[in-house]
Amino acid sequence: MNNKIRHPLEPSVASKWFAAFAVIGYAIVSLIPLVWIVTTSLRTPQDAISYPPKLVAEVSAIGYVNLFTTRSRVGAEEMADLPPPTTWYEKIVRDQQMILAGPSRFLDRYANSLMIGFGSTLLSVVLGTLAAYAFSRFRVPAKDDLLFFILSTRMMPPIAVAIPIYLMFRAVNLTDTHVGLMLLYTVVNLSLSVWLLKGFMDEIPREYEEAAMVDGYTRLQAFFKVVLPQASTGIATTAIFCLIFAWNEYAFALLLTSGKAQTSPPFIPTIIGEGGLDWPAMAAGTTLFLLPVLFFTILLRKHLLRGVTFGAVRK
Amino acid sequence: MNTSLTARHGLSDRALAWMFVLPTVILLLAFNIFPLLWTIYLSFTNFRANRPNLDVDWVGFSNYTRVLNDEAVWGHMQATAHFLCWSITLQILIGFGLALLLNRRFRSHSFWSTAILLPMMLAPAVVGTFWKYFFEPQYGIFNYIVGLLGGPKDFTMLGDGDLSPWAIVLVDTWMWAPYVMLLLLAGLRSIPPYLYEAAEIDRASEWTKFWRVTLPMVMPFIVLAVLFRAIENFKMFDLVDQLTNGGPGSITELASISLKREAFEKWRTGYASALAIILFVSIYGMSMVAVRFLDRVKQR
Numbered sequence: 134m135n136n137k138i139r140h141p142l143e144p145s146v147a148s149k150w151f152a153a154f155a156v157i158g159y160a161i162v163s164l165i166p167l168v169w170i171v172t173t174s175l176r177t178p179q180d181a182i183s184y185p186p187k188l189v190a191e192v193s194a195i196g197y198v199n200l201f202t203t204r205s206r207v208g209a210e211e212m213a214d215l216p217p218p219t220t221w222y223e224k225i226v227r228d229q230q231m232i233l234a235g236p237s238r239f240l241d242r243y244a245n246s247l248m249i250g251f252g253s254t255l256l257s258v259v260l261g262t263l264a265a266y267a268f269s270r271f272r273v274p275a276k277d278d279l280l281f282f283i284l285s286t287r288m289m290p291p292i293a294v295a296i297p298i299y300l301m302f303r304a305v306n307l308t309d310t311h312v313g314l315m316l317l318y319t320v321v322n323l324s325l326s327v328w329l330l331k332g333f334m335d336e337i338p339r340e341y342e343e344a345a346m347v348d349g350y351t352r353l354q355a356f357f358k359v360v361l362p363q364a365s366t367g368i369a370t371t372a373i374f375c376l377i378f379a380w381n382e383y384a385f386a387l388l389l390t391s392g393k394a395q396t397s398p399p400f401i402p403t404i405i406g407e408g409g410l411d412w413p414a415m416a417a418g419t420t421l422f423l424l425p426v427l428f429f430t431i432l433l434r435k436h437l438l439r440g441v442t443f444g445a446v447r448k
Numbered sequence: 449m450n451t452s453l454t455a456r457h458g459l460s461d462r463a464l465a466w467m468f469v470l471p472t473v474i475l476l477l478a479f480n481i482f483p484l485l486w487t488i489y490l491s492f493t494n495f496r497a498n499r500p501n502l503d504v505d506w507v508g509f510s511n512y513t514r515v516l517n518d519e520a521v522w523g524h525m526q527a528t529a530h531f532l533c534w535s536i537t538l539q540i541l542i543g544f545g546l547a548l549l550l551n552r553r554f555r556s557h558s559f560w561s562t563a564i565l566l567p568m569m570l571a572p573a574v575v576g577t578f579w580k581y582f583f584e585p586q587y588g589i590f591n592y593i594v595g596l597l598g599g600p601k602d603f604t605m606l607g608d609g610d611l612s613p614w615a616i617v618l619v620d621t622w623m624w625a626p627y628v629m630l631l632l633l634a635g636l637r638s639i640p641p642y643l644y645e646a647a648e649i650d651r652a653s654e655w656t657k658f659w660r661v662t663l664p665m666v667m668p669f670i671v672l673a674v675l676f677r678a679i680e681n682f683k684m685f686d687l688v689d690q691l692t693n694g695g696p697g698s699i700t701e702l703a704s705i706s707l708k709r710e711a712f713e714k715w716r717t718g719y720a721s722a723l724a725i726i727l728f729v730s731i732y733g734m735s736m737v738a739v740r741f742l743d744r745v746k747q748r
Contacts (some may be wrong), residue, residue, distance in 0.1 A: 144552040152549040153557070159546060160563045163622060167566065169589055170578045182587040260472050267468035271461050281739060283472070286480040288735040290683040292707045293724035296717065297483035297490070300497060320479040323472055352464055381571035383686040384704075388712060402577045402690055412581055419574055430569040434562045438630050441568075442676070445742045446634050446669075 167423075174416035181412040195229070196413025198222045200239050200404065200421075204231040239418055242400040246422075249311055249396055250379040253318035258372045260319070261326025262364070266356060268327070269334035270342075280328070284443065287324040291384040302389055309390045317385055322375040325443060329374065332444030333367025334360070373429050374440040380426065397422050484728075491721035498715040511722035521723070523698065524706040528682065530613055531702055535620045536677050540670060542621065543628025548662075550629070551636045561633070565626045572623065576690025579619050580606065606692055609699045616688050616700055620681065628673045635669030636662070668745050675738040682731055703727055 144152070172190075173181050174197065180190040204226050207215075215232065218224040226233050267273055268280060298317065299308075307313030341363065342355040350358065361368075383398040390396065401422060404415045433440065439447055459467075491511050495504045515521055546564065550557050567575070582590040583605040595601035605615045639662065647657045685704040688694070694701035694709065701709070707727065711720035 149552050149554040152552040153554040153560075156546060156549050156554075156557070156560050156564070159542075160560045163564060163567060163626075165589075166578065166582060166622070169582070173581070182584075184587045184592070186587065186589050186592050260475070263468035264472040267465045271465035271468075273465050273469055279469070279473070283476060284739065285732065285735055286476055288679055288683075288731050289480070289484075290685070290704050290707070290724070290727055290731065292685055292704045292711065293487065293728055294480070294483055296497075296711050296721055296724060297486040298479070299712075300486070301483065316475075317479065320475050323476060327472060351459070352461060353459060377569060381569075381573075383571065383573035383689070387573075387689075388708075398571050398573045398686070401574055415577065415581070419578055422574060423570055426569050426571070427566060430566055431562060434558075434565070437565060438634055441627060442631065442672075443742075446631065446672075446745060 167427075170416050170423075171420050174413055174420045176413050176416075178411055178413055181416075182410060193225075193413070194222070195225055196411075196417035198225045199411055199414035200417040201237055202226060203234045203237050204229070205234045206231050238400070239404070242395055242397045243421070245311065245394055246380055246396040246398075249314050249318060249394070250376050252311070252315040253322060253379045254372050254375040256315070256319040257322035257326045257375050258330075258368060261323055261330050261371065262361075262368060264323075264327045265330035265334050266360065268331050270339070280331075283324045283327050287321070287443075291321075292388075295385060295388045298385070299388060309392060309394050311394045314386065314390060314394055314396070317389070318379040318382060321382075321385075322378055325378070325440075326371050326375055328443040328445075329371045329440060330364070330367055330444075332439065332447065333364050333371075336367075337363045370433060370436045370440065373433055377426055377429060487721045487724055490718055491725050493718045495717045496715050497711070497717040507718065511719050512726070514719060515722050515726060520698070521706070524701050524703055527613065527698075527700055528684075528702045531616060531620070531684070531688075531700075532678060532681050534614075534617045535624070535681055536674055538617065538621045539625045539628045539677060540673060542625040543630075543673065544632050544666075544670070546625070546629040547632035547636055550633055561629070565630060567623045568626045568630075570623070572687035573690045575619065575623060576687045579615075579691055583615060607696055609696050612692050612696060612700050616691055619691060620684070620687060623687070624677060624680075628677070631673045631676075632666060632669055635666040638669075639665045668741060672738070672741045672745055675734060675741060679731055679734050679738060682727075682734070 175192050175194075176187075176190045177193045177195055180187055180193075183190075202222070207230070209230075212227070212230065212232075215227075218227050223233050264283075268276060273279065302308045302313050307316075337360060341359050342350075342352075345355040345359045346352065381398065382396070386396045387399040390399070397418070401415065401418045404418050405411055430437070492506060492508060493504050494507050494511075496502060550561050582588045585591055585602065585604040585607070588605075590605060591601055591603065594603075603611060605611050643661045643665070644657060647661055652660065683704055684702055685708070688700060688702055688705055689708070692700045694705040698706070703723075704727075707720055707723055710716050710723060
């Protein structure tokens with residue numbers, strides 16, 4: 134018999150088992166869509182639309198090949214005249230009765246996402262760090278109103294903001310440019326960055342800088358040499374949140390870019406293309422797009438709560 | 449003492465404070481306040497963004513009266529209200545349930561909570577695209593699973609006017625119930641154990657403990673979760689734009705979707721601006737309340 138005495142507040146063994154069972158069940162069901170999209174990226178287009186859906190299907194790279202290439206259809210006779218395919222991906226294209234026409238725009242769009250994401254993250258974290266330090270340490274006139282104003286900018290519906298921004302960008306030729314979208318994302322992320330970083334700065338004891346200043350540092354030196362290293366976890370966390378936001382953003386990208394500076398989220402739905410049935414290619418694009426976010430989410434798990442509540446709830 | 453110290457070396461704190469805050473404030477003014485003022489101006493005109501060379505006339509409040517008297521707008525508001533009520537109710541119920549279960553701290557509970565949180569961080573537009581695939585009536589996995597569980601198989605989640613409002617509620621709940629879970633779990637963990645110890649001494653039943661201790665103590669977090677989700681879902685655009693694009697017809701045309709159609713498809717910029725201002729004022733009202741609650745939760 135189990136004679137260990139259970140603390141009255143400790144849940145009973147049975148209730149723990151029930152909780153584990155229910156939670157794991159929910160988690161598995163809620164992960165089915167993610168697993169399904171990743172596996173779909175490795176199927177053939179025929180398997181992707183088979184009914185009933187196949188739990189186990191032939192593994193194929195068609196999705197990824199189609200994602201990265203454009204192809205054109207040729208007749209059987211013309212096909213027979215062609216020299217044999219030289220690469221493994223060309224062979225996959227030929228097997229679909231098509232020939233390779235060139236690379237697709239997926240890589241460009243992905244690169245745009247990376248460039249705009251990292252650029253705007255860098256800017257909003259630098260500006261946010263400065264502002265957060267000032268709000269945390271100095272007497273700023275109308276501080277609370279200013280902080281509320283900064284937060285309130287996040288509450289505007291993006292489509293409402295997009296109307297005048299669209300006109301503004303048109304007036305100064307920023308439509309469909311990397312700089313335009315980068316600036317816009319920087320501004321949208323500033324509220325998050327200021328609020329999150331202010332929380333992190335508030336947690337660093339003032340005594341550190343004061344001691345450094347007694348030792349002859351100026352305030353600015355103390356900020357760079359004492360406060361910034363102490364805030365590095367907070368800065369990294371904030372940067373990842375900003376990056377994920379910019380990476381995921383869709384509304385502005387849809388309305389303000391069309392080609393050159395278009396990011397992945399408005400592009401991925403257009404992959405399905407020809408016949409509307411190339412789900413493996415769409416799934417492949419989605420998988421490559423989601424993987425970095427999944428990775429960062431796991432990295433951030435201890436700070437998620439803070440990030441999604443603008444630093445208000447810290448555990 | 450502090451100020452006299454810095455006065456001797458380099459910049460004064462005051463100057464530094466301004467230097468640090470100004471870039472942020474200027475950017476926000478340029479990209480938020482200026483556009484807002486411009487939208488207010490546009491809402492009083494008949495400007496059309498696709499015909500910039502046309503004369504712009506001042507039309508007074510007529511855009512506002514047209515928005516408020518437009519039956520279609522009331523339809524969109526009803527669609528938005530349906531979406532808000534159901535998605536938030538389901539998310540609170542599921543999220544609170546999961547939080548209570550996770551709070552029993554069974555082995556590996558933190559691993560599974562991270563797993564549950566994954567959908568929340570994904571791009572809503574991309575999520576919308578792949579759920580479209582799951583909802584395909586011919587080969588979609590959603591219909592298949594419903595069929596396996598004994599339900600009907602021949603329904604089209606996105607093409608049927610009775611079902612599509614539920615499709616967006618379902619996907620939004622899948623994405624955001626974890627968010628409520630995360631917030632309420634923090635609420636549960638902030639309850640001081642002595643309250644339960646006191647209840648234990650009083651021989652309170654589990655039921656009484658839940659109603660008298662857990663629920664009142666978690667309430668501010670629940671209110672915060674409701675407000676946060678309400679603000680976000682009132683703005684909802686990406687997910688629904690991809691999933692249904694407001695369809696079929698305009699059954700799932702939520703506020704932001706109709707704004708996109710008015711502003712960027714019908715190009716009624718003045719009218720759309722009036723609609724945008726009305727939406728903004730509503731959301732702003734909600735946010736004011738949310739911020740008050742933020743402060744309250746913060747004090748815990």
